[in-house]
Amino acid sequence: MSATLKEIARRTGKSITTVSRALADYGDVSPETKALVRRVADELGYTPNLLAQRLQKRRSDTIGLILPTFGPRFSDPFFSEFLAGVGNTAAEHNYDLLVSTQEPGERELQVYRQKVQSRQVDGFVIVRTRRQDARIAYLREAAFPFVAFGRTETTAAGDLDFSFVDVDGAQGMRLIGEYLIGLGHRRIACLAPPPDLFFAGPRLEGLRQAMEAHNLEDACQVVLGDLTQKGGYEATLELLERQPRPTAIVACNDLMALGALRAIQERGLRVGEDVAVTGFDGIPMSEHSHPPLTTIHQPIYQIGKMVTEELIRLIHGTEGAPRQVMLEPELVIRQSCGAVVPD
Amino acid sequence: MSATLKEIARRTGKSITTVSRALADYGDVSPETKALVRRVADELGYTPNLLAQRLQKRRSDTIGLILPTFGPRFSDPFFSEFLAGVGNTAAEHNYDLLVSTQEPGERELQVYRQKVQSRQVDGFVIVRTRRQDARIAYLREAAFPFVAFGRTETTAAGDLDFSFVDVDGAQGMRLIGEYLIGLGHRRIACLAPPPDLFFAGPRLEGLRQAMEAHNLEDACQVVLGDLTQKGGYEATLELLERQPRPTAIVACNDLMALGALRAIQERGLRVGEDVAVTGFDGIPMSEHSHPPLTTIHQPIYQIGKMVTEELIRLIHGTEGAPRQVMLEPELVIRQSCGAVVPD
DNA sequence: TTGAAAGCGCTAACAA
DNA sequence: TTGTTAGCGCTTTCAA
Numbered sequence: 004m005s006a007t008l009k010e011i012a013r014r015t016g017k018s019i020t021t022v023s024r025a026l027a028d029y030g031d032v033s034p035e036t037k038a039l040v041r042r043v044a045d046e047l048g049y050t051p052n053l054l055a056q057r058l059q060k061r062r063s064d065t066i067g068l069i070l071p072t073f074g075p076r077f078s079d080p081f082f083s084e085f086l087a088g089v090g091n092t093a094a095e096h097n098y099d100l101l102v103s104t105q106e107p108g109e110r111e112l113q114v115y116r117q118k119v120q121s122r123q124v125d126g127f128v129i130v131r132t133r134r135q136d137a138r139i140a141y142l143r144e145a146a147f148p149f150v151a152f153g154r155t156e157t158t159a160a161g162d163l164d165f166s167f168v169d170v171d172g173a174q175g176m177r178l179i180g181e182y183l184i185g186l187g188h189r190r191i192a193c194l195a196p197p198p199d200l201f202f203a204g205p206r207l208e209g210l211r212q213a214m215e216a217h218n219l220e221d222a223c224q225v226v227l228g229d230l231t232q233k234g235g236y237e238a239t240l241e242l243l244e245r246q247p248r249p250t251a252i253v254a255c256n257d258l259m260a261l262g263a264l265r266a267i268q269e270r271g272l273r274v275g276e277d278v279a280v281t282g283f284d285g286i287p288m289s290e291h292s293h294p295p296l297t298t299i300h301q302p303i304y305q306i307g308k309m310v311t312e313e314l315i316r317l318i319h320g321t322e323g324a325p326r327q328v329m330l331e332p333e334l335v336i337r338q339s340c341g342a343v344v345p346d
Numbered sequence: 347m348s349a350t351l352k353e354i355a356r357r358t359g360k361s362i363t364t365v366s367r368a369l370a371d372y373g374d375v376s377p378e379t380k381a382l383v384r385r386v387a388d389e390l391g392y393t394p395n396l397l398a399q400r401l402q403k404r405r406s407d408t409i410g411l412i413l414p415t416f417g418p419r420f421s422d423p424f425f426s427e428f429l430a431g432v433g434n435t436a437a438e439h440n441y442d443l444l445v446s447t448q449e450p451g452e453r454e455l456q457v458y459r460q461k462v463q464s465r466q467v468d469g470f471v472i473v474r475t476r477r478q479d480a481r482i483a484y485l486r487e488a489a490f491p492f493v494a495f496g497r498t499e500t501t502a503a504g505d506l507d508f509s510f511v512d513v514d515g516a517q518g519m520r521l522i523g524e525y526l527i528g529l530g531h532r533r534i535a536c537l538a539p540p541p542d543l544f545f546a547g548p549r550l551e552g553l554r555q556a557m558e559a560h561n562l563e564d565a566c567q568v569v570l571g572d573l574t575q576k577g578g579y580e581a582t583l584e585l586l587e588r589q590p591r592p593t594a595i596v597a598c599n600d601l602m603a604l605g606a607l608r609a610i611q612e613r614g615l616r617v618g619e620d621v622a623v624t625g626f627d628g629i630p631m632s633e634h635s636h637p638p639l640t641t642i643h644q645p646i647y648q649i650g651k652m653v654t655e656e657l658i659r660l661i662h663g664t665e666g667a668p669r670q671v672m673l674e675p676e677l678v679i680r681q682s683c684g685a686v687v688p689d
Numbered sequence: 690t691t692g693a694a695a696g697c698g699c700t701a702a703c704a705a
Numbered sequence: 706t707t708g709t710t711a712g713c714g715c716t717t718t719c720a721a
Contacts, residue, residue, distance in 0.1 A: 005463040007714060018692045023716065033690060050463035054406060055714035058397045058697050072430060083426045087415060090447040099466065102445040104433040120348040120393035123442065232634035261634060268636045291575035291604060293611045293636060350698060361708045366700065376706060398698035401713050 006047035014043050026051075065099040066314060067124035069114060071131050072104045073229065079258070080286045081303060082130070085152070088307020089128055096315050098125075112137055119147050125318045128152070128310050132167075132201045139165065148317040150310045153201055166317060166325035168309045172202050172283075173209035175299040175332030176253070179281050180213025182297075183251045186340060188279060192224040192242050192249035194235055194259045206255050206283065224249060228259045235262025243270050243278075250278060251340070257282035257289045260296055264339070279340035285333075294338035302330070349390035357386050369394075408442040409657060410467035412457060414474050415447045416572065422601070423629045424646060425473070428495070431650020432471055439658050441468075455480055462490050468661045471495070471653050475510075475544045482508065491660040493653045496544055509660060509668035511652045515545050515626075516552035518642040518675030519596070522624050523556025525640075526594045529683060531622060535567040535585050535592035537578055537602045549598050549626065567592060571602045578605025586613050586621075593621060594683070600625035600632045603639055607682065622683035628676075637681035645673070 008026075012019045017036060025032045025040035026049075032040075057063055068089060070082060086102070093100045101124055105111045115138055118124050126148035129138055134156040142149045143165060151167040183191055193210055196203040207225065214223050226242060228234035235254055239262060242249055252267075254260035260282030267278050274280055274294055282289055285300030313326050351369075355362045360379060368375045368383035369392075375383075400406050411432060413425060429445070436443045444467055448454045458481055461467050469491035472481055477499040485492045486508060494510040526534055536553055539546040550568065557566050569585060571577035578597055582605065585592055595610075597603035603625030610621050617623055617637055625632055628643030656669050 005465075009714075019715085020692055020694095020717080021690085023714095024691090027716085031690060036690080048463070050460065052401075052714050053464040053466050054397060054401045054404075055697090056716080058395075058401050058699090058713090059715045059717090061397075061697065063397060070430075070433075079426055080423050083422055083429075086445070087413075087447050090413075090445060094446055094448075100445050102429070102433060102443050103437055104430050105437075117393065120391070121396040122348075123396050232630065236634060261631070265634050265636045265638075287575065288604075288631065291579060291608050293608045295608075352698075362698090363700080363709080364707060367707090370700090374706060379706080395698050398713090399700080401697090401715090402699045402701090404713065 006049045007052065011040060011043050011047065011049060015039050061122070063122055063125050064097060065101050065124045066093050066311065067101045067118055067127045069127070070102065070104045071107050073106065080288055081284055084303045085130065085307040088304040089311045092308045092311035098315065112141060115141060119145060126314045128314060133199050134201050134204065148314060150314040150317065152306055152310050155201055156204070164325060166313050166327065168306050168313070168328045168330070170301045170330045170332050172205035172332070173212070175283060176206045176209030177213045178332060178334040179253055179299065180210045182334060182336070183253070183279060183281070183340065184213065184217050184219070186279065188251040189219060190247060190249045191251045191253060192226065194228045194238050194252060194254040194263065195225050196228065196230055196255045203255065210253060230256050230258055232258050232262035235259025236266045239263040239266035243267065243272070252278060252280050254280065254282050257284040257286045257296060257298055260298065261288065261292055264292055275339055275341040281340060285335060290337070296339045297337045298335050300333045300335045348393045350395070354383060354386050354390065354392060358382050404465070406465055406468050407440065408444050408467045409436050409654065410444045410461055410470045412470070413445065413447045414450050414454070416449065423631055424627055427646045428473065428650040431647040432654045435651045435654035441658065455484060458484060462488060469657045471657060476542050477544050477547065491657060493657040493660065495649055495653050498544055499547070507668060509656050509670060511649050511656070511671040511673070513644045513673045513675050515548035515675070516555070518626060519549045519552030520556045521675060521677040522596055522642065523553045525677060525679070526596070526622060526624070526683065527556065527560050527562070529622065531594040532562060533590060533592045534594045534596060535569065537571045537581050537595060537597040537606065538568050539571065539573055539598045546598065553596055573599050573601055575601050575605035578602025579609045582606040582609035586610065586615070595621060595623050597623065597625050600627040600629045600639060600641055603641065604631065604635055607635055618682055618684040624683060628678060633680070639682045640680045641678050643676045643678045
C-alpha cells in the first residue's frame with residue numbers, strides 16, 4: 004500500500020541507507036539529496052512501516068491498559084474519562100494505547116506476562132489497585148515499567164517503591180465525615196467497596212477517624228457493595244429497614260451513591276431531608292443526579308494524564324526515584340445532604 | 347528478556363528454522379526434536395516476539411478503535427460497554443485493540459490515514475457514524491477493512507456498500523411515539539442529537555411518523571441537544587417554559603433523558619405524572635435513575651461483539667458481500683412515563 | 690556525502 | 706526430517 008524505502012531508493016537512484024537518513028534529517032546528507040528524497044517520498048505518500056521500525060528499535064511505543072472488569076460486561080463512567088486522559092497523553096507523546104479487558108483472577112496475570120514477554124507494550128498503567136496486588140508484584144519483579152493509579156498495602160519495607168498517583172482517600176472521607184457530623188448527623192452508614200481493593204482501607208478508616216473524633220465510633224454501620232448502582236441500591240434498601248434508621252449514607256463511590264438515591268426515593272423518603280447521601284469520585288453523573296450529589300471530586304482526566312506522563316518518563320529510562328503523587332481530595336457540596344449550598 | 351529462537355537453536359544444536367517449525371507443530375519435525383525444542387523453550391520461558399512475527403506476516407493483528415470525543419474530556423457509559431464487547435471479542439480471536447481518542451474534524455482523518463499507512467492496525471471499528479462520513483469514505487476508497495456501528499446517508503447507489511451493525515432507530519422511535527400517544531400524550535417534545543450524526547435522521551423521522559399516523563404532525567417540538575446530561579437538562583428547562591408545556595419529552599439518548607429528569611424535578615414537577623420522559627440506548631444508568639427510565643434498549647455489548655467478529659472476517663479476506671445487520675429495537679417500559687408497568 | 694553489509698526476530702520456499 | 710537461504714522494512718555501524 005504505502006511505499007517502502009526500497010521503492011524510494013529505486014526511484015531516486017540512491018541507496019536505502021541514504022534515503023533513510025535523508026528522511027530522518029541526518030546532517031551528513033546533502034541538501035539536494037534530501038530535497039529529492041523528500042519530494043519522491045511525498046509523491047509516493049510514504050509512511051514508515053511502524054512494525055519494522057519497532058522491531059528494529061526493539062520498542063513497541065505502546066502503553067498497555069488492562070481494565071479489570073466484573074463479569075464480561077463493563078460499564079463505568081469513571082474509566083471512560085480516565086481512558087481519555089491516558090489516550091490523549093499517550094498520543095501527544097507518540098505512543099499507542101493498547102486496551103484490553105480482563106477479569107481479576109488467574110488469567111489476568113497471564114495476560115500481563117504475555118504482553119510483557121512478547122514485547123507488545125513498553126509499559127503498563129495499572130488501575131484499581133488491590134491491597135495485595137499480584138500485577139504489581141509481577142511487574143516489579145520483572146523490572147518492567149508501570150505506574151499505578153492507586154497504591155497497595157505496605158507489609159514490608161520497600162513495598163511501596165513504585166510510581167503512583169492517588170487521591171488521599173482517608174482525608175477525603177474525613178472531610179465527608181466532618182461535614183455530615185457538622186450537619187448534625189449521628190447515625191452514619193457506609194457503603195463499602197470490596198475489601199480486596201486497596202482504596203477500601205483508607206476510605207473506611209478516614210470515615211472511622213472522623214467519627215471517633217466525635218466519639219461516634221460505634222455509630223457507624225458498614226455494608227459491603229460492589230461499586231455498582233445496583234449494589235448501592237440493594238445495600239441501601241437493607242439499611243433503610245434497620246431501626247433506628249441511619250440519617251446519612253456515605254457511599255465509597257458515586258455509582259453506589261446513585262443507587263442509594265434511588266432506593267431512598269423509592270421508599271418514599273426525601274434525600275437530604277430524611278436521609279443524606281454522599282458519594283466519592285465526582286463523575287459527571289454526580290452533578291446531574293436528582294438531587295445533585297455531594298461528593299469528593301477526583302480529577303480523573305488529570306490523573307490519567309499524570310500517570311501516563313510518569314510512565315513515559317520511566318520508559319525513557321530516566322533515572323531517579325519513583326514519583327509518588329498524592330492528590331488532595333476536594334469536597335464538592337451539592338444538594339444530597341440538604342440544600343445547604345455554600346456560596 | 348525473553349529468549350529468541352536463535353538462543354533455543356544454539357542450546358538444542360538445531361537450526362533456527364527447525365526450532366521455529368517445532369514450536370509451530372509442523373508435521374515434518376520428528377517427535378524427539380519437537381520434545382527437545384519444547385522443553386528448552388519452556389525452560390527459557392520463550393515467548394515469540396510479536397513485533398517480529400507481525401513484520402514477517404505483514405499483519406498487525408490489531409484492531410483500531412478511535413473514539414470521537416467532544417472536547418478533550420470524554421465520559422460516556424455507552425462506550426465503555428461497547429469497548430468491552432469489542433475488546434473481549436478481539437482478545438478471543440487473538441487480536442489486540444488499539445484505542446485512541448480524537449475529536450471529529452480535520453485531524454481526525456489524518457489519524458486514520460496514518461494508522462492505515464503505517465500498518466498499525468488491520469482494520470477499524472467505526473462508531474458514531476455521520477450522515478456524510480469522511481472516515482468511511484476514506485476507508486472505502488483505500489479498500490481498508492472496517493465495520494461501522496451505524497450507517498451513513500445514501501446519496502448515490504452503492505453508498506451503503508459496507509458492513510455495519512445498527513439498531514433500527516426509526517422503528518425504535520415509532521415504538522416510543524405509539525406508546526406515548528397511546529398513553530394520551532398529544533404535545534410531545536423531542537431532544538434531538540446534533541444533526542450531522544446519522545442516527546439523528548431516522549430517530550426524528552420515526553417519531554414524526556408515529557405522530558403523523560395520529561394527525562399530530564404539528565404538535566412535535568424539536569430542540570437540539572449535545573447528547574450529554576447537561577445538554578438534556580438545559581434543553582428541558584427551556585421546553586418547560588413554553589406555553590402550553592409539552593406533556594412528554596422524548597430524548598434521543600439516555601444521557602439527555604437523565605438531564606431532563608433532573609430539570610423536571612428541579613422545577614417541582616413530577617416525572618411520569620406532569621411530564622413523561624423517554625430515553626434511547628438502555629445504558630445501565632437508565633435502570634437506576636429516579637424514576638427508572640422508559641427507553642429503547644440497544645444491546646451494546648452484543649453490538650461490539652458482532653461488529654468485531656465481522657471485522658475479523660473481513661480482515662481474513664473472506665470473500666462475499668458486506669454484512670449488514672439491522673437489529674430490532676426493544677422498548678423497555680419503566681416508570682418515567684407513569685407507573686404503568688406491564689407484567 | 691554515500692553505500693554496502695549486518696542485523697532486529699521471525700517465517701517460508703527450497704534443497705538436501 | 707533438517708538446514709540453507711532469502712526476506713519482511715527498517716536503522717546503524719563501518720568503510721569508501
